[in-house]
Amino acid sequence: MKRNLLFAFALGAGLMTASAQAKHEDTEVYTPVPPIVTPGATNTAPPSDAIILFDGKNMDQWVSTNDKSPAKWTVENGTMKVSKGAGNIETKQSFKDYQLHIEWKIPENITGSDQARGNSGVFLASIGKGDAGYELQVLDNYNNKTYTNGQAGSIYKQSIPLANANKKPGEWQTYDVIWTAPVFNTDGSLKSPARVTVLFNGVLVQNNFELKGPTLYIGQPAYTQAHGASPIKLQAHGDKSEPISFRNIWVREIKPLQ
Numbered sequence: 001m002k003r004n005l006l007f008a009f010a011l012g013a014g015l016m017t018a019s020a021q022a023k024h025e026d027t028e029v030y031t032p033v034p035p036i037v038t039p040g041a042t043n044t045a046p047p048s049d050a051i052i053l054f055d056g057k058n059m060d061q062w063v064s065t066n067d068k069s070p071a072k073w074t075v076e077n078g079t080m081k082v083s084k085g086a087g088n089i090e091t092k093q094s095f096k097d098y099q100l101h102i103e104w105k106i107p108e109n110i111t112g113s114d115q116a117r118g119n120s121g122v123f124l125a126s127i128g129k130g131d132a133g134y135e136l137q138v139l140d141n142y143n144n145k146t147y148t149n150g151q152a153g154s155i156y157k158q159s160i161p162l163a164n165a166n167k168k169p170g171e172w173q174t175y176d177v178i179w180t181a182p183v184f185n186t187d188g189s190l191k192s193p194a195r196v197t198v199l200f201n202g203v204l205v206q207n208n209f210e211l212k213g214p215t216l217y218i219g220q221p222a223y224t225q226a227h228g229a230s231p232i233k234l235q236a237h238g239d240k241s242e243p244i245s246f247r248n249i250w251v252r253e254i255k256p257l258q
Contacts (some may be wrong), residue, residue: 046250062234118244
């Protein structure tokens, strides 16, 4: 018993000595130093390190997805609108991990129902022609019932949004997206899947969701095509109603601190 007491005393004394020797500076680091980024004047305005993808003036940062020719969507009154027959468009620049801000509007006089009511999409990585890639759905779901993994704010056919944050048709909506691109091994196998967080009109609707693969209309998604940095794509779905509008699009590349 006496030996145990002596051992406990010695152990306690050792811990007290180690604690006394520890300093708060031991857990403080000073490198790497985060870069200075000046915030925008508002939460929707681009910060100083943002890449401006559309500022309301021209389509210089965009090309046609199918043939990489200049994008043929319409620009008027500070917005760009889906032009019928012009097809999908994508950014000239490719991105890996990023923060994206994009604003979109469904026409006030929208008609139709279900998926035929202002259908479009933001493809967070375009990996081929047509609708190939990873789609964040754009649709009017203010008062429009559809399958829940296909409504606005969904990762199409993969993840139901955590809330329906739609505004009325005719009002501007916002997506703020944190995208972590998938990573592939040298043999083409998947190393780590894509992940996405989405705020829809300031409401969290996707919380670090792990994607199962690129978007598929039919069948189960899977990673079958290795790729690196990719363009961001906007979908021209072909609705017969007035065209969907986009504005104030900017992106910040997310890179490790050096």
